[in-house]
Amino acid sequence: MSVYDKDIRKILINNFTHVQEYISDPSTVVVNELDVCFGAARIDLAVVNGKLHGFEIKSEKDTLRRLPAQIEIYNKVFDTLTLVVSENHCNNAMEIIPEWWGVLCVRKKEDSLIMDTIRKPTYNNKIEPLHLTQFLWKSELSELLAKNNIIKGIKSKTRIQLGKLITQKVNQEQLNEFVRDKLKTRDYWKALQLQQLCGDLQRL
Secondary structure (H helix, E strand, C coil): CCCCHHHHHHHHHHHHCCCHHHHCCCCCEEEEEEEECCCCEEEEEEEECCCEEEEEEECCCCCCCCHHHHHHHHCCCCCEEEEEEEHHHHHHHHCCCCCCCEEEEEEEECCEEEEEEEECCCCCCCCCHHHHHCCCCHHHHHHHHHHCCCCCCCCCCCHHHHHHHHHHHCCHHHHHHHHHHHHHHCCCCCCEEHHHHHHCHHHC
């Protein structure tokens, strides 16, 4: 029995339904394959509620070669991060990731998979505001600036320029809340309500 990404993804999403922090908040959404830092990396699953939680999966068929670069990118934007890893990678992976990352280890037991909590994540206090703005579309960046009465000259600016302006003019708490809200409420966006996603587990 080989353990693939889709197998881990399914058991992980099912596990979300038992996390009180997620199920107690009806606004909680799950985003599959979320681009980070203008596509410099793509995290496997993000859970968005009152925080931005990132989950990176490493199955039996994966290697850990890209993990150090992924860590550097993910650390810039996620409130918490958890590595969800097959048993064969667990020890080596824990030597690579920061101590504040959580670890979930997936192992085989007869014909089923078991997911053990090796370490719970703690809060990331080194989020970089400019990189956080890169989750936002250009229209959303302009909207946030307008909320802060900054309108003049913004139409001609690029996304990077708008992001830099936001880091100068908008406080961190407002930026965090605005990013989470947009990731949860955009139209025609790939975020799914946790309850809806769990209902579709068999399709994963």
